[in-house]
Amino acid sequence: MIDLGGYGFSILVTGASITVSIAIASLVIACLLGMMSALAKLSNSRIARAVSTSYSTIIRGIPDLVLMLLIFFGGQVFINNLPENLLHLVSIIGDLPGIKGTVVDNGDHLKSLAQPYLDWGYIDINPFIAGVITVGFIFGAYMGETFRGAILAVDRGMLEAGTAYGMTKFQITRRILFPQMVRHALPGFGNNWLVLMKATAIVSIIGLDDMVRKAGLAAGATRQPFKFYLTAAIAFLLFTTVSIWLQKIAEKKYSVGVRSAL
Amino acid sequence: MDFQIIWDELPLYFDGLLLTVQLVPLALAIGFVLAIPLAVMRLSKNLFINYPVFAFTYAFRGTPLIVQLFLLYYGVGQFEGYSELAKEYSFLKGAYFFALLGFTLNTAAYTTEIFRGAMAQTSFGEVEAAKACGMSQSLIFRRIVIPSALRRALPAYSNEVIFMLHGSALASTITLVDLTGAARIVMSRYYAPYEAFITAGVFYFFLTFAFIWAFRLIENHYNKHLKRREETIQVVT
Numbered sequence: 262m263i264d265l266g267g268y269g270f271s272i273l274v275t276g277a278s279i280t281v282s283i284a285i286a287s288l289v290i291a292c293l294l295g296m297m298s299a300l301a302k303l304s305n306s307r308i309a310r311a312v313s314t315s316y317s318t319i320i321r322g323i324p325d326l327v328l329m330l331l332i333f334f335g336g337q338v339f340i341n342n343l344p345e346n347l348l349h350l351v352s353i354i355g356d357l358p359g360i361k362g363t364v365v366d367n368g369d370h371l372k373s374l375a376q377p378y379l380d381w382g383y384i385d386i387n388p389f390i391a392g393v394i395t396v397g398f399i400f401g402a403y404m405g406e407t408f409r410g411a412i413l414a415v416d417r418g419m420l421e422a423g424t425a426y427g428m429t430k431f432q433i434t435r436r437i438l439f440p441q442m443v444r445h446a447l448p449g450f451g452n453n454w455l456v457l458m459k460a461t462a463i464v465s466i467i468g469l470d471d472m473v474r475k476a477g478l479a480a481g482a483t484r485q486p487f488k489f490y491l492t493a494a495i496a497f498l499l500f501t502t503v504s505i506w507l508q509k510i511a512e513k514k515y516s517v518g519v520r521s522a523l
Numbered sequence: 524m525d526f527q528i529i530w531d532e533l534p535l536y537f538d539g540l541l542l543t544v545q546l547v548p549l550a551l552a553i554g555f556v557l558a559i560p561l562a563v564m565r566l567s568k569n570l571f572i573n574y575p576v577f578a579f580t581y582a583f584r585g586t587p588l589i590v591q592l593f594l595l596y597y598g599v600g601q602f603e604g605y606s607e608l609a610k611e612y613s614f615l616k617g618a619y620f621f622a623l624l625g626f627t628l629n630t631a632a633y634t635t636e637i638f639r640g641a642m643a644q645t646s647f648g649e650v651e652a653a654k655a656c657g658m659s660q661s662l663i664f665r666r667i668v669i670p671s672a673l674r675r676a677l678p679a680y681s682n683e684v685i686f687m688l689h690g691s692a693l694a695s696t697i698t699l700v701d702l703t704g705a706a707r708i709v710m711s712r713y714y715a716p717y718e719a720f721i722t723a724g725v726f727y728f729f730l731t732f733a734f735i736w737a738f739r740l741i742e743n744h745y746n747k748h749l750k751r752r753e754e755t756i757q758v759v760t
Contacts, residue, residue, distance in 0.1 A: 323731075324692035326703055327692055327703055328724070330710070331717070331721065331724065337716070338717070462589045465589070466696060473587070473593070476590075480597060485601050486597035487594065487598030490593045490598050497586045
C-alpha cells in the first residue's frame with residue numbers, strides 16, 4: 262500500500278465524496294433533461310423537435326470543458342449584470358408610449374422604484390452548482406438520445422394493447438412503456454454514467470475541491486505528483502468497476518422473462 | 524457583447540486551432556496504428572497476451588483523461604532520472620509531448636476495444652472459408668478479419684474521433700495554448716467570458732462537423748456494399 266502521508270483522508274474521503282455527489286446530482290439533472298428532450302424529439306410539435314434537436318447537436322459539437330468554462334464564467338457575469346440589465350429593461354418599459362404614469366419621466370421613476378429590490382451585491386457562483394448544472398446539461402443531451410432509442414424499441418403492439426384495455430395515457434406510460442423502456446435504455450444509460458463520472462473530473466478546473474484537485478493540492482505540497490494522481494486514478498477505476506458490476510445486476514433484473522438466443 | 528475583442532485576438536485563436544488540428548489527428552493516427560495489433564492481442568486465448576492489454580485498456584478507459592494527463596505531465600517530475608533525461612532530449616521538456624502521449628494512449632485504449640468488438644463479430648463462415656483455402660492465421664487476420672472488422676467499426680470509431688477532439692480541450696489544462704487555451708487567455712485578458720468561449724465553441728462546432736462529414740465520406744466509400752444491400756432489400760420487398 263502506498264503511504265499517502267496524511268493526505269489519504271482528504272483525497273479518498275472528502276474529495277471522493279464530492280466527486281460522487283456531483284456525479285449523482287448531475288445524473289439526476291441529466292435524466293430529467295434527457296427524458297424531456299426524448300419526449301420533445303418524439304412529439305408532434307415541430308418547435309419542440311427543433312429545440313431538442315438543436316440542443317443535442319450543439320452539446321455534442323462543443324467540448325465539455327469549453328461549455329463548463331462558459332457556464333461558470335459566463336454565468337458569473339450574467340448574474341452580476343442582471344440587476345443593471347433588468348433596470349434598463351424596466352426604464353425602457355416605463356418609457357413606452359402605451360404606459361402612462363403620473364410622473365413625467367415614467368421610465369426613471371419605475372427604475373428608482375425597482376432599484377431596492379434588485380440590489381443584491383456581488384454574487385460568486387458556487388462551483389459545485391456550476392459543475393452540476395454543466396455536467397447535467399451536457400449529459401442530458403446524451404441521455405436524450407439513449408431514451409429516445411429505448412422508447413422507440415418498445416413494441417408498438419403492447420402500447421396498443423394498453424389502449425385496448427382502456428388504460429389512460431399515463432397508465433400506459435407507467436405500466437407498459439416505462440418498465441420496458443428501462444430494459445432497452447440500461448446499456449446506454451450505464452455507458453453514459455461511466456462517461457459522466459469521468460467528466461466530473463473537469464470540475465477541478467473551476468476550483469471545486471473534488472478528488473482531482475485534492476490530489477493536485479497534495480501533489481503540490483509534497484512534490485510527489487505521481488503518487489497522488491495515481492491514487493485519484495485508482496479511486497476512479499474503483500468507481501468504474503463498481504458501476505459496471507451494478508449495471509450488470511440491473512440489466513439482469515430488468516431482463517427477467519426475456520429469452521436470449523445465446 | 525463585444526466581438527471586436529475576438530476580431531483583434533483572432534490570430535491567437537488561429538494559433539490555437541493550428542495546435543488542436545495538429546495534436547488530434549497525430550494522436551488519432553498513432554493510436555489507430557497501435558490499436559490494431561493490440562486488438563488482435565486482446566482476442567488471443569493466451570492469458571499472458573490478452574491480460575496485459577486488457578489491463579491497459581481497462582485502466583485508460585476507467586480513469587478520466589484529465590487525470591491521465593496530470594499523471595503523465597506533472598507526475599513524471601517525481602522521478603529522479605527525468606531531469607537528466609530532459610536535458611538530453613529537449614522534446615521531453617514541454618507539455619506538447621505529454622499531451623500527445625496522453626491522447627495517444629487514451630485513444631489507443633478506446634480504439635482497441637472498438638476494434639476487438641468488431642473483430643469478435645466476424646462471421647464464423649468467413650474464417651472457416653479462409654481456413655479451407657489453406658490460409659495461415661496471420662493471413663486470415665490480414666485478409667479477412669481486419670479489413671471487414673475495420674469497416675464495421677467505422678461508426679463507433681467516428682464517435683471516438685469526436686470524443687478525442689473534445690478531449691483535446693484538456694490540453695489547455697497542462698499549459699498548452701490550443702483553441703480552449705486561446706479562449707482562456709482572451710477570457711483572462713478582457714474578462715469577456717461569453718465572447719471568448721462562444722468563439723472557441725463555434726470553432727469546435729465546425730471542427731466536429733468537419734470530422735463527421737469526413738467520416739461520412741469514408742463510410743460511404745468503404746461500406747458501399749452494405750448500402751447497396753439495404754437498397755436491394757428495399758427493392759425486393
